[in-house]
Amino acid sequence: MKMNGIGLDSKKTEILAAELNILLANFQVYYQNLRGLHWNIRGKRFFDLHVKFEELYNDSQLKIDLIAERILTLGGTPLHTFEEYIKHNKMQVGFNISKDEEAVNLIVMSLTQLLKIERVILKQSGEANDEGTNAMMSDFIKEQEKTIWMMNAWLDVEL
Template sequence: MSNSIGLDSQKSQALVSNLNTLLSSYQIQYMNARSVHWNIKGRNFFELHVKFEEIYNQLLLQVDEIAERILTIEGTPLHAFSDYLEHSKINEAKGISDGQEAVRSLLDGFTTLIKMQRDILEQAGDASDEGTAAMMSDYIKEQEKLVWMLKAYLA
């Protein structure tokens, strides 16, 4: 049985489940980025404050795109913060004000997101879901560069 955009309904629902876990993880990564943006202190305050704002703004756009993709493949996106905490593969980062620790925390989160997105990319390919696959491919490419930059900052 196919859904209204011609994808296998069962495969789409399996994708919805993984996309909701990804959405949850993005929401926590977004809040972690906001948190370090607000709470950063020290010598590199100005550059990190601006970079963290850039990061959380991008994450917010992607949160919306993931939720809309879930709706497009006829799923329901999670939308309660309690659900995000329950399903996220990224932990909350609390009380971080040190620049190195903040960058390391975001780096760990993006590494997790990339791995999740690679898994979804493969699953989307198996489901012939080009829309989800293209989205994951774009996110992976963008975040691989960000991981490189964050690692370079820590070196």
């Protein structure tokens, strides 16, 4: 078995880097959706949601950087073009969403899709003994599950 520079199986980390690139692409779409929601939200909940969407896109921007740096740490190359992001996108793209419930529903759907990708990576990183990627996915999953719970509480949706 060939090892990479951080002592992990090269074949397994190559697969992980590819999965992380899928996550990166989807986070970029999620980030852009959040920017659009932040810019276009209207109505009586504008002030609260405008601030919340900014908080979420700032958090996403940090996560995007963490994902790209992890790909590099594993020996891969992060995707970095819109063409690649669209090619690997698995989530709905928000277009001119200005209504509060529609915006929050898009966030819930987007986070649910990100969780699916992250859980695949979590399983693979565990099998590869890649604690760095595993810990990152665990942190992302925990935060996003809480955000989904909060968004569903705001929507008054039973879990």
